[in-house]
Amino acid sequence: MSADELIVAYLDDELDAAAKLAVEDRLNRDSAFSERFEFLASNSVSMRAAFTALLDEAPVERMKSNLSAPGEIKQNAALLDRRRFFAAACLIAGAVAGGGLVRLLSSGEAASSQNWRAVVADYMQLYSADTLSNLSDDPAVKADQIARVASVMELPLTTQGLMISGIPFKRAQLLTFNKKPLAQIAYLDPKYGPIALCVTHTSAGKTDFQKEERLGMNIIFWASADHSFMVIGRNPPDQLEEIAGQLQRSLNGLG
Template sequence: MNTKHTIPSDEDLTAFIDGELTAEEAARIEAIVNEDESTAERLEFLARASLPFKQAFAPLLAEAPRQKLETMLAAIPAEPSTKSNATAAFAGRRRFLGALAASLVAGIAIDRAVIGIGRSFSAKDENSEWRAVVADYISLYTPETLAGPVPERDVQAAQLAGLDEKLGLSLSPEAVSLPGIDFKRALMLQYDGKPLAQIAYLDPETGPIALCIVKSDAGRKAPDLESRKGLNVIYWSNETHAFMLIGRIPADRMQELGEDVRRRLSA
């Protein structure tokens, strides 16, 4: 096989981001990025994603088999960096990917490191980009991720109030409710340096659903539907914020739910 055109793995791409490759290998990957749109998009995702997975998976993390995980992580060999001035925060990106794989085998997800990049790969569509990032981590959710009782209304209201200050919204349990689907939690994440609100639900038939909101100045956009990572997404925006509802619910039902919550949030 001609390795010049071999699609690089995530490990190769993160090593490229950190300057850990030889000049020859870096040039090969750069050529692929320039020629292959999917590889360029994956590189952009790895370079810009900064969602705190530790928060999103805190319930699983609390019950994680820590001793087993530490044993697995200790077995991952260290790899020296070829970039002499690399900082400690980024020198072990390859080891981080190995740790992530090990933690998933152990049944948990660990904190996603904040990734920086020294060169610019501009995004074609800001809203498309953040939806891709959200789909990547929501696809990891299972019903067990959101197990537990439904919070009382006052608890829901308190969690939503914590989002309002960062987003400049006024959210209520009634405004974000989904008929027949349980509210589970609301928490603040971060995407590309901006606050990203996630309101998580659990549908008894199809599993986890999330309503996510970020500030956006891209302008008003009517609701539209797409599919990402095997999930259906309905998304829209107003003058100040972008919204998306994502889950495994069938597309026609997702459109109904999205339109319903959009009307209530606009009221």
């Protein structure tokens, strides 16, 4: 189990006595683990709400046709306990423990540009100001993160080029979608909370700005010749478009 899965199993009383003692011992000697335990124990984020969209999009009819024996697939979220939802969250969201951003889709569905935005929205739905507020502000750490993202995504990203006026840059990290790298560059707006610029590779060609809303968040998305971009957050659409425009100008000619 990852650290988060272990904590959730402990909270759900699904560990044996020895495993419980091991968790309690780790709580006493591992401050990071203890902080994560307190966060998950008190977290009010609804996994069910965050992943309802994924359940609704599940290819039920295709799954039924692939069953070797007769059976009935029930689309009833109530049958999924918290731990199963958490496992889905770890697969889709990558979680703090470091897993990848993954979605279980058919190859046809995964090819759709719309699906990667849906996955990112599911992931960002789990974010709060607390998710980003305690991250390191060391310029060297941030520069190293950006350099790693720039190398993998084949984009000459710079710390200065990714700055947004009045909105602190918090983290750059690499996730995975459809077996391809997906970069997330996260910011924390003092008023509206987390914002992310996300980038993945594409061969679909250039597109201009487009807007949509998912799970209560606004999205501005566009594409260059080789990359798809999106900016997502709870900011008003016009303000988010201004932010996207600023970032696009710094990315002009890249990819």
